[in-house]
Amino acid sequence: MSNWIKVVPLNEIPKLGARVVRHNGRDIAVFRNDGDGVFAMNDKCPHKGGPLSQGIVSGNSVTCPMHGMNISLADGKAVAPDEGCVGTYPVKVEAGVVYLQIM
Amino acid sequence: MQKMKLVMVGNGMAGVRTLEEVLRLAPELYDITVFGAEPHANYNRILLSPVLAGEQTIKDIMLNDVDWYRENGITLHLNRKVVRIDRKARVVYAEDGSSAEYDRLILATGSTPFILPVPGNDLQGVIGFRDIHDVDAMIAASKSYKHAVVIGGGLLGLEAANGLKLRGMDVTVVHISDWLLERQLDQTAARLLQKNLEDKGLKFLLKKQTAAILPVPALSPNSPPQGERDDVPTLRVGGVRFTDGSEIPADLVVMAVGIRPNTALAESAGIHCNRGIVVNDTMQTYDPRIYAIGECVNHRGTAYGLVAPLFEMAKVCANHLAQMGIGRYTGSVTSTKLKVTGIDLFSAGNFSGGGKTENILLSDPVGGVYKKLVIQDNKLVGACLYGDTVDGAWYFQLLREGRDIAGIRDHLMFGQSHVGDVGHQGHNKAAAMSDEMEVCGCNGVCKGTIVKAIKEKGLFTLEDVRKHTKASSSCGSCTGLVEQILASILGGDYSPAPAAKSLCGCTDHTHEEVRAAIREHKLLSIPDTMKFMEWRTPNGCASCRPALNYYLLSTWPHEARDDPQSRFINERAHANIQKDGTYSVVPRMWGGTTNSGELRRIADVADKYQVPMIRVTGGQRIDLFGIKKEDLPKIWAELDMPSGHAYAKALRTVKTCIGTEFCRFGTQNSTQMGIDLEKAFYKMWAPHKVKLAVSGCPRNCAEAAIKDVGVIGVDSGWEIYVGGNGGIKTEVAEFLVKVKTAEEVLEYSGAFLQIYREEARYLDRTVHWIQRVGMDYVKKRVLDDDEGRKAAYQRLMYAIQAEKDPWAERAREGVAKHEFETLAV
Numbered sequence: 001m002s003n004w005i006k007v008v009p010l011n012e013i014p015k016l017g018a019r020v021v022r023h024n025g026r027d028i029a030v031f032r033n034d035g036d037g038v039f040a041m042n043d044k045c046p047h048k049g050g051p052l053s054q055g056i057v058s059g060n061s062v063t064c065p066m067h068g069m070n071i072s073l074a075d076g077k078a079v080a081p082d083e084g085c086v087g088t089y090p091v092k093v094e095a096g097v098v099y100l101q102i103m
Numbered sequence: 104m105q106k107m108k109l110v111m112v113g114n115g116m117a118g119v120r121t122l123e124e125v126l127r128l129a130p131e132l133y134d135i136t137v138f139g140a141e142p143h144a145n146y147n148r149i150l151l152s153p154v155l156a157g158e159q160t161i162k163d164i165m166l167n168d169v170d171w172y173r174e175n176g177i178t179l180h181l182n183r184k185v186v187r188i189d190r191k192a193r194v195v196y197a198e199d200g201s202s203a204e205y206d207r208l209i210l211a212t213g214s215t216p217f218i219l220p221v222p223g224n225d226l227q228g229v230i231g232f233r234d235i236h237d238v239d240a241m242i243a244a245s246k247s248y249k250h251a252v253v254i255g256g257g258l259l260g261l262e263a264a265n266g267l268k269l270r271g272m273d274v275t276v277v278h279i280s281d282w283l284l285e286r287q288l289d290q291t292a293a294r295l296l297q298k299n300l301e302d303k304g305l306k307f308l309l310k311k312q313t314a315a316i317l318p319v320p321a322l323s324p325n326s327p328p329q330g331e332r333d334d335v336p337t338l339r340v341g342g343v344r345f346t347d348g349s350e351i352p353a354d355l356v357v358m359a360v361g362i363r364p365n366t367a368l369a370e371s372a373g374i375h376c377n378r379g380i381v382v383n384d385t386m387q388t389y390d391p392r393i394y395a396i397g398e399c400v401n402h403r404g405t406a407y408g409l410v411a412p413l414f415e416m417a418k419v420c421a422n423h424l425a426q427m428g429i430g431r432y433t434g435s436v437t438s439t440k441l442k443v444t445g446i447d448l449f450s451a452g453n454f455s456g457g458g459k460t461e462n463i464l465l466s467d468p469v470g471g472v473y474k475k476l477v478i479q480d481n482k483l484v485g486a487c488l489y490g491d492t493v494d495g496a497w498y499f500q501l502l503r504e505g506r507d508i509a510g511i512r513d514h515l516m517f518g519q520s521h522v523g524d525v526g527h528q529g530h531n532k533a534a535a536m537s538d539e540m541e542v543c544g545c546n547g548v549c550k551g552t553i554v555k556a557i558k559e560k561g562l563f564t565l566e567d568v569r570k571h572t573k574a575s576s577s578c579g580s581c582t583g584l585v586e587q588i589l590a591s592i593l594g595g596d597y598s599p600a601p602a603a604k605s606l607c608g609c610t611d612h613t614h615e616e617v618r619a620a621i622r623e624h625k626l627l628s629i630p631d632t633m634k635f636m637e638w639r640t641p642n643g644c645a646s647c648r649p650a651l652n653y654y655l656l657s658t659w660p661h662e663a664r665d666d667p668q669s670r671f672i673n674e675r676a677h678a679n680i681q682k683d684g685t686y687s688v689v690p691r692m693w694g695g696t697t698n699s700g701e702l703r704r705i706a707d708v709a710d711k712y713q714v715p716m717i718r719v720t721g722g723q724r725i726d727l728f729g730i731k732k733e734d735l736p737k738i739w740a741e742l743d744m745p746s747g748h749a750y751a752k753a754l755r756t757v758k759t760c761i762g763t764e765f766c767r768f769g770t771q772n773s774t775q776m777g778i779d780l781e782k783a784f785y786k787m788w789a790p791h792k793v794k795l796a797v798s799g800c801p802r803n804c805a806e807a808a809i810k811d812v813g814v815i816g817v818d819s820g821w822e823i824y825v826g827g828n829g830g831i832k833t834e835v836a837e838f839l840v841k842v843k844t845a846e847e848v849l850e851y852s853g854a855f856l857q858i859y860r861e862e863a864r865y866l867d868r869t870v871h872w873i874q875r876v877g878m879d880y881v882k883k884r885v886l887d888d889d890e891g892r893k894a895a896y897q898r899l900m901y902a903i904q905a906e907k908d909p910w911a912e913r914a915r916e917g918v919a920k921h922e923f924e925t926l927a928v
Contacts, residue, residue: 014667015668016669016805067573084285
């Protein structure tokens with residue numbers, strides 16, 4: 001079953017930045033690290049629901065703009081000692097285009 | 104690949120902290136083996152006093168249990184004392200014959216209580232106060248015996264005495280000096296302490312030297328009945344005799360006269376020791392494969408017994424073991440607190456005074472408060488507080504920073520809260536607060552939560568508490584309170600963050616060092632700066648990147664490129680993010696003035712975009728709330744007004760009163776002056792937000808006294824005040840200069856702001872910067888140096904020129920389009 005959805009050319013996501021994808025009224029944040037690594041998760045911090053896509057990306061985590069919780073991009077888990085986690089989505093880059101898998 | 108073998112001898116706090124750091128930095132580098140002489144895993148030795156006092160249990164004070172070692176793949180040998188190191192073969196041997204090979208060895212052998220060399224010191228019932236075993240012995244003794252004698256009136260001795268008293272014993276503290284805690288307190292404070300402890304039922308014998316510990320039968324006939332003790336096989340202590348011939352009964356003697364570093368193992372292996380295992384700044388002994396850490400160490404001639412310095416050592420040691428090779432330990436300044444519930448004392452530095460020092464004293468013996476501040480050359484060099492230690496952390500900070508206190512000298516004694524006028528201080532006595540009382544008003548953290556986290560998670564620093572509880576991590580106004588709570592739990596083992604603070608966890612360099620490197624080596628980008636300064640992380644964090652971006656832009660205007668991804672979202676979106684993810688928009692209204700056209704456009708935008716809330720701000724502007732991010736560029740285009748930078752670390756508002764144009768009291772045209780200032784400095788990025796105000800007469804309706812730069816018109820010209828703040832902690836601006844013309848107002852304020860922009864730390868408001876460098880320095884740069892002032896003003900003008908209005912760029916030129924577009928799929 002191939003339900004990959006074409007999202008955006010990779011070069012339109014800034015390095016150490018993110019874009020917001022709206023799907024059925026839900027916001028998904030698609031992040032890019034300082035290389036070509038992309039990551040996708042619900043755009044909602046487990047702490048108080050802040051939009052993670054608006055945070056500062058460093059290394060492989062993002063800092064929520066609301067209260068500074070750090071979320072690991074790879075698995076959506078809060079970086080210790082914080083607790084909590086965000087749902088992630090499979091994401092891939094093919095021929096310079098980002099694809100997202102939404103169930 | 105074969106892992107290297109790391110062996111640690113000793114299983115105490117400093118050592119295990121080193122392992123934790125190594126595991127964090129290089130989890131795959133070593134196979135780790137630990138030998139501990141005690142039967143317990145790693146516990147918090149600091150909290151033995153509360154355990155003795157019955158306030159906590161052994162279980163409460165475990166830091167790393169056996170499971171922790173297993174989970175981290177560490178081989179743990181408890182109850183096994185290492186007796187020999189074969190340095191040639193790189194093997195350590197334990198008492199039972201077992202051995203372990205090493206590539207790197209950590210000696211963390213700690214210290215033992217010094218036992219006085221007097222006859223009878225080996226009798227049953229004569230102990231030190233060092234480990235769980237000693238505490239168990241004391242608790243057991245308290246159940247079957249009556250008289251306890253504690254030799255040594257230092258911190259540890261008093262804590263032991265207090266614990267034994269609470270356990271129901273009759274306790275006498277014997278001390279050789281004229282007063283208690285003579286290394287921590289002056290005589291007056293010590294007398295207050297003694298009285299306080301006497302009220303709790305402790306007895307004191309001062310100026311007494313112990314001559315011998317006497318066994319039970321040798322005691323004079325009028326000693327207490329011995330009854331049940333007849334069945335004790337070895338001789339038990341029965342009393343203490345002093346050099347003046349007097350004797351007192353004793354069923355338990357606790358020696359608390361000092362500690363000795365455990366160096367026997369190191370010495371037997373031929374490692375250089377001198378009152379401790381001698382180490383260099385990277386914690387290596389004379390054998391570079393062997394590191395030493397903790398209380399067994401002599402670093403630059405000092406042996407430390409408090410946990411804060413030991414943890415600093417651990418950090419450095421781990422860094423080198425992890426082969427990162429940065430960081431040096433250069434020694435620590437320590438302060439003192441006593442962990443006896445209900446007694447507040449604090450001392451640091453040269454609290455005795457004398458020589459060329461001056462003292463400021465507050466003495467209220469009946470109220471039980473005594474404070475002494477020792478000052479030399481306008482700097483605080485010592486502090487001794489008794490009864491009210493609220494400001495201990497603050498004094499300690501002043502002391503270590505060596506800050507010039509001339510300007511606050513008249514308020515100094517009354518503490519930090521008196522230096523500014525009011526603020527979110529709340530309670531001034533952390534110890535007196537109940538567990539339900541709120542400490543951090545921003546994040547809703549109460550005292551109980553903090554106390555619990557400190558105890559259960561083994562936290563030691565302000566940073567730890569911030570990470571685990573979020574207390575003090577937002578506005579910071581409760582920092583002092585959190586520090587007090589830490590101090591009240593950890594006692595002397597708590598020491599506030601180091602004076603020279605590194606920029607963030609990604610580097611050991613300070614703000615000043617980073618700024619200097621950017622300037623001297625003409626660094627123009629964040630990656631270049633991180634590479635040059637050997638950042639530990641590949642691309643920094645949310646703390647250092649915005650700071651670096653600002654430092655680069657303010658040092659090399661028009662040359663360094665702005666990095667939007669290193670800006671907080673507000674500065675990237677040029678609007679303020681709100682809790683629901685929408686934004687607010689504040690257009691600029693020069694000097695608080697507007698007109699019917701602007702108001703009409705605002706009203707039209709509000710209708711068209713169904714703005715849910717329109718509010719007049721405190722800065723004489725209008726704020727539109729609840730704006731969707733994707734609508735921002737359209738709204739900016741339709742408003743056709745410049746950005747108010749209400750979201751930025753930049754020039755915000757210039758508040759004005761109406762002035763001579765209409766006001767019957769006005770002496771100057773304050774509105775026009777405000778407009779001129781705002782137009783001159785508009786688009787000026789800064790270390791933090793910058794607010795100005797101009798009043799047309801001394802009635803000061805524009806509230807210029809709480810602004811970064813406040814200008815007050817008088818009949819003969821303008822007075823300029825700097826460093827005011829109306830936020831977290833109200834600070835009244837200080838008088839800088841009086842000038843005659845509007846041009847001079849621009850030049851002097853501009854020069855002041857430019858020097859602040861060039862020299863302050865990121866996130867310093869003007870007041871914080873002035874507090875650090877001193878008002879005299881500011882005056883020297885802005886008033887005394889005419890050339891320098893003009894040059895600084897020119898540099899500011901150069902930096903701002905050609906800076907475009909961010910709203911116009913985004914509304915009309917399509918700059919950063921991706922920022923405002925949502926992708927629909």
